[in-house]
Amino acid sequence: MKASVALSLAASLTLACSGSIEPMPGPQAGGPADIAGPSIGGSGGTGSPSKPPVGGPGGAAPTPSACKPADPLPAPLRRLTxxxxxxxxxxxxxxxxxxxxxxxxxxxxxxxxxxxxxxxxxxxxxxxxxxxxxxxxxxxxxxxxxxxxxxxxxxxxxxxxxxxxxxxxxxxxxxxxxxxxxxxxxxxxxxxxxxxxxxxxxxxxxxxxxxxxxxxYRVELGAGPGPRAGLTKLSPYEMATRLSLFFWAAGPDDELLNAAQSGGLNTVVQIKAQAQRLLMHEKGGRLVRDFYDQWLEADALDSLFRGATFTPTLAGSMRQEIQTYFDQLIRQRGAGWSELMTSRTSFVNDELARLYEIPGITGTQFREVMRQGDRHRGFLTMPGIMTLRAFPNEGSPIHRGKFIREQVMCEPKLMPLAGVVIPKIPPADAGKTSRQQLEEKTQVVEPCKTCHTLMNPPGFAFGKFDQVGGWHDVDDQKRPIDTAGTLSGTDVDGSFQGHVELIERLAGSKQANACVGKLWFRYAVARMETATDDCTMRDLSDAFTTAKGDVRSVILGLATSDAFLYR
Amino acid sequence: MRLPRRNLLRGLGGACLSLPFLESAGPAFGATTPAPKRALFVFTSTGSVRKNWKPSAVGMDPPPSPILKPLATPELKPYLTVLSGINAGAGGGTNTHLEGMACCLTASALSGGYATGISIDTALGNKFKGVTPFESLQFGVKTRKPPNGFGDSFITYRDRAGGGVEGVYPEDNPIAMYAKLFSTTTGGGAGGAPVLSQQLARNRSVLDFVADEHKRVAASLNGADRARLEEHSTMIRALEQSMVANSMLTCAAPKQGIATLSDPEAASNFRAISDMNMDMIAAAFACDQTRVATLQYSTGESGLNWDDVDPALNFRATAGRSTDNGVGAGKATSWWHGISHMPDTWDPINPNASEKQALEVITRIQAWFAEQIGSLALRLKKYTDKDGKSVLDNTVIFWTTEVAQGDHGRNDMPFTVVGNLGGALKSNIHLAYNGRQHGDVFATIGTAMGLTGFNTFGRQGYTQGPLTDWLK
Incomplete structure (x- = not known):
């Protein structure tokens, strides 16, 4: 299991940010001042396969860093979402x-x-x-x-x-x-x-x-000064609230409130233990499901039109698959970025099985399947993802490419320049494939060329998936579909033959890893990263770059970072 | 991470979801159900100032007089009727305040200064025995313990067991009245009486509470957070106000305006009790707890000192003559009855400064009462009646006093009416009579309410029957 070999991501993250930079004040009895102490990642790791790793003796050495500690959570009073x-x-x-x-x-x-x-x-x-x-x-x-x-x-x-x-x-x-x-x-x-x-x-x-x-409102009055200037301690109840709202998107349960009451949320070890409990609790799936649901915009599936076969039930199943996939792989199996990108595992019911062309699956119950063959890897090829980036009657290579650049690689938004008239793309005909039509209109001259050269190729890679994620070896004129291309402007540039090779490239991308780290930061810390977060960002990036980085460690690391522990 | 259309649609759905909040406020009855007709008699003390009360023209849409201006708003003027030239002399006697009280709602012959017949509120109420939980209700605002003037301060008379009639004091304690009317355990709210939703009162109470809680939490915060919660609190207040302003109520117990009251007769409670009474009257009508009520302010020959009510009202005048009733020359007073007797004549050609001031103060007192009656009418207007109109549309408010003005005369009484009983009466009109007796006003009201037995009212030989040109 991943847990036994997991790297001490949380440790490296936190140590780099605070533990190794400034001497921490000594532990104060009952107070949270020892939260950021250097022992954060070094203890508490159980190695038990049923628990997420929170560090261990075999953890990677912390990366020395010269960056500034992270800011605490934004001060503005937040309302419940x-x-x-x-x-x-x-x-x-x-x-x-x-x-x-x-x-x-x-x-x-x-x-x-x-x-x-x-x-x-x-x-x-x-x-x-x-x-x-x-x-x-x-x-x-x-x-x-x-x-x-x-x-x-x-x-x-x-x-x-x-x-x-x-x-x-x-x-x-x-x-x-x-x-x-x-x-x-x-x-x-x-x-x-x-x-x-x-x-x-x-x-x-x-x-x-x-x-x-x-x-x-999440009223936080604080409980005195934190370990360094600008940080305010939270009361144990306020800590309980932050934890439960983060992990469960809900108020604390009695156990958490009792912990707050009885001094059980005063040290980082205690907080981490509660964080683990919350993450592995049944309700902990909400965090993972909701984060990926929002990142991938899966909630939009309900409102799309993709022809008669795309029913509300099917839309719901697609969304369910995406959520279940991340929940199972991350929380139960400790998957990291690479595995999430490339796993053949997924969770389907009968109607999804039909789309996947997996025989023998009946009923609306979801079950785990292995997606054999060369069509599917990870989540990018899931019917829901393909459906989201499509036109009502066909897939949309440009939207798919744009999605990969903007949301998977965290590149700035790729928007047509002001005043640019979007050319009408003629339908595919006997003379030219739809890819050829698109390339002629978007990749030949400026002002379209620069951006579309970046985003079209990764989009064309998915050209064999239609508007609901169904597979086509040839186009409607029985011509082969060209899914080869070259990825440029990234840390994993190079040519690929089809989407599987592209996905394998992205699975090894530091940029993509860092992107997910950034997004987790935004989700947890409730604001965009700033220059003062460089340290945290780099550590998140480092954590993911180890490729087998267990997402659970990143989550727990965030939840025990200064930004989360103080205000 | 975008705004899905589904959510937009759900957002629109919020409009529907907000319905429950106003559920208690929506019309609950079909528009075809006939609505009950109600009458309210308001008494204020020591007369008016005729020249400042009577509109300068008769007929439809009369110009507002200084005193009646608060009732001549666009919202209320359609309901306003002025009856001038009517006498309240059926009782005979020597024209004292006491006799004025006795005759006020009875129009009966008097005996020893007291009435010999029942009052109009009792007579109307008798028609609703077994129909409404209360045949009639008498609300008082400081009608007892006057420091000066008469203590016999009732205007309601009912049949006495064993013969004759007896006076009925109004209830001066609004908390007792509230319990009587709105307690589901002890009051008219129980025992097969109309179910009181109480929803408005509860909505307001909860919103009050929550707005207050936002303020409290805001006080523990700083800067933008504090401002945000204060803003939230203000929005809750606004929601409460708009709920109250926009909701038409079918039947709801009012918010209990006064929680505790050590002395209902303390003048400092005058306005608060007045407000609470008006809330209760409107609710009692809307809930069909009763169809007849009186609302009596102070007593005849009022001993009230207005400064005790609220010095800011500035109902204060300086006596000009040593003979001025117990005030003393050169002395300033806010004593109601005292001021009422300051003008030497009531239409002085060249009034001296004291007379001018007294007339001006009494005019302002009367206009203040017109304003109160207007607010009562608006309270009634906020309730939806069983016919889909407002309760005000099916109500008549008759405003009277024990003497026409400070000269003790009871001719050409300042009778003001708000409401037209569902169109049975003409309104937005000044009807000028020449010596009809005020029992005929009551005969008109009884008739317009569709009741039998009101061909005449009061002392025979005086009453002639309904004022037919007032009836529609």
Missing amino acids: RREYNNTIADLIGDTSGPANSFSPEAGSTGFDTAADGAALNDKVVANYATAAETLARSAAKNLPALMGCDPVAMGEQACATQFIARFGRRVFRRPVSTDEQARYEALFASSRQLGGFAAGIEDVLRAFLMSPQFL
């Missing part, structure tokens, strides 16, 4: 209907919904919260014992309400309810009970909880 809201509501009251789906989508600078600058505040947002709280509370109040965890008849209404406010409030606020807050919520309860009876009192308490800033 729609995902976080939905998941937390499901945990709190069991409502899995996705009440936040109707909220305004996040639109932050990182491209991920976690972006700190992604959630505008306006009257519609406020009204949405009020409406959702009202609807949720009304329906939850229909089953009071289930909601409250006590029986108002047996226990007494007031006692049960008091207990509910304290216990439920702790999970809503992600910290204990203060005496003052307890009194205020009890007063609200009393007032609504007077108006509409006991259930109304509880309903309105719940409604107020769900509209409270302490639920909707």
Whole structure:
């Protein structure tokens, strides 16, 4: 298993950033000052195949580095994302209907919904919260014992309400309810009970909880100065919240809150242990699934038109395949970039199996398959990915190439220059293939030539996949499809015969590795990287460049980096 | 990482999702159901100033007078009716404030200064026995313990067991009234009475709470974060206001404006109690808890000192004559009854400074009450009635007093009406009469409400029957 040979990525990352640069203050009893201590990667590695590696005796030596330590997470007060809201509501009251789906989508600078600058505040947002709280509370109040965890008849209404406010409030606020807050919520309860009876009192308490800033916002007051200037420690509860929102996109569970309460989140070892638990917990799959779903824009599958065979069910299956693939390979098998790019493994149901032309798979249940032959490698050839970058009736080489350059290689956006008239591409005809038509229009003269020479070839490599990822050896005129080309402008330049060779090149690309590291950083730290993040970026890049880098280590490293531990 | 169309569509779907918030506010009844007709009688003390009350022209769409200006807004003027030239003299007697009170809603003969017949609110309420939880409700704002003036301060009379009639004091304690009306355990909200949704009150209470909580958390933060939560709090307040302003309610218990009240008779509570009463009246009408109510401000010959209500109102005048009723020459006072007697004559050719000031103050007091009545009308207008119109559309508010003005006269009373009982009455009109008795006003209202037994009202020989040119 990968775990036993894993490199100490988290260690190298953190050590390079802080441990080896500045002498750390000595451990302080109970305080998080020892979080960034040099032992971060060196202990805690279990080698157990069922656990993600967090370092070990065989870890690579930390790379000496002269870069500056990373900044902490952005200071702006963040609101729960729609995902976080939905998941937390499901945990709190069991409502899995996705009440936040109707909220305004996040639109932050990182491209991920976690972006700190992604959630505008306006009257519609406020009204949405009020409406959702009202609807949720009304329906939850229909089953009071289930909601409250006590029986108002047996226990007494007031006692049960008091207990509910304290216990439920702790999970809503992600910290204990203060005496003052307890009194205020009890007063609200009393007032609504007077108006509409006991259930109304509880309903309105719940409604107020769900509209409270302490639920909707990630309020971080801090807990004193951190180990160096500009860093503020988080309270154990604030740490618990960061961890759970990162790993689960939901509020902390009781175990995490109890850890915060009992001094179990004060040291890096403790935090890392919780981070591991959260990552490997059933809910930990959300982090991996949601990150890759957003990176690959798989959520757009639901709204595409790709002809009659592309049904909503199929769209859902495609998305499911992508998410399951990353979740299984990363969380369960410790895959790194190279394996993710080239694995023959995937997870399919009957309709995906038909697209893959894998016989003998029936039913909607997903199961693991080996994709034999020379068609499929990793995730780039998955039907969902091919479908996303296509026209309604055929694949789109330019979109596929653009995707590889921009999103896989993190190159700047390739947009037509202002004023450029996009030429109409004539349909393929008896004289010229569609590739020839495209090349003539885009790769011969400027202003198109420079960019299209970069992006067209990796796109043409996937020319045998149609608009839903189906395979074609020849085009509709029975001519062979030319998928050869040359990759240029990257760290893995060179010619390739078809998409498999291209994928193998990309699998060894430092640039692509660094790109994924960058994206993870943006997702976790909720902002774009800046010059002050050079150190972190380089370490992320280094970590991935070791090629067999276990993504779990990168995730755990991020979650125990200064940027994550302090504000 | 883009904005999928699916989410845009879901975003639009949010418009539908926001419905539950207003669910309690939407019309819940079919538009074909006939709506109940209601009457509210508002009493204010010590008369008006006739020349500043009476519109300068009669007929439709009269020009607003200084006192009635607050009721002549575009929203309310269609409902406004002025009845001038009507006398309230059926009781006879010597034209005291006490007799004015007794005659005010009864139009009956008097005996020893008290009425001998039941009042219009009781008479109307008798028609709704078993129909509404309360036949009629009497709301008071500081009608007891006057430091000066008479203590007999009721205008409602009902039949007394064993014969005769007896006075009914209004309820001055709004908390007691609230419990009576809106407690589901002890009040009219229980026992087969109309179900009160209470949703508006609860919505407001929760939004209040949450807006406050945003402020509290904001206070623990700095800079942009603090500003952000304060902004959020402000938006919740705005949401609350727009919810209240835009929602038409079918039936909802009002927010309990006053939580505790050590002394309902303290003048400092005057306005708050007034507001709470108006909220309760509107809700009680909307919920069909009752169809008849009175709202009495202070007593006849009011001992109220307006400075105790709110010095900022500046209802204060300086007596010019040593004979001025208990004030003393040169002394400033905000004593309502005192001020009412300051003008030597009520239409002075050359008023002195004191008279001018007193007339001006009383005019402002009356305009202030017009404003209160206007706000009450708007409260009624916010409730959707069973016929899809507003509750105000099916209500009549009759504003009266115990004397026409400070000269104790009860001729040409300053009778102001808001509402037209679903079009049964003409409105936006000034009807000028010449000596009709005010029992006929009550006969008109009873008739317009579709009730029998209102061919006349009050003392025989005085009442002639409904004012037919007011009826539509």
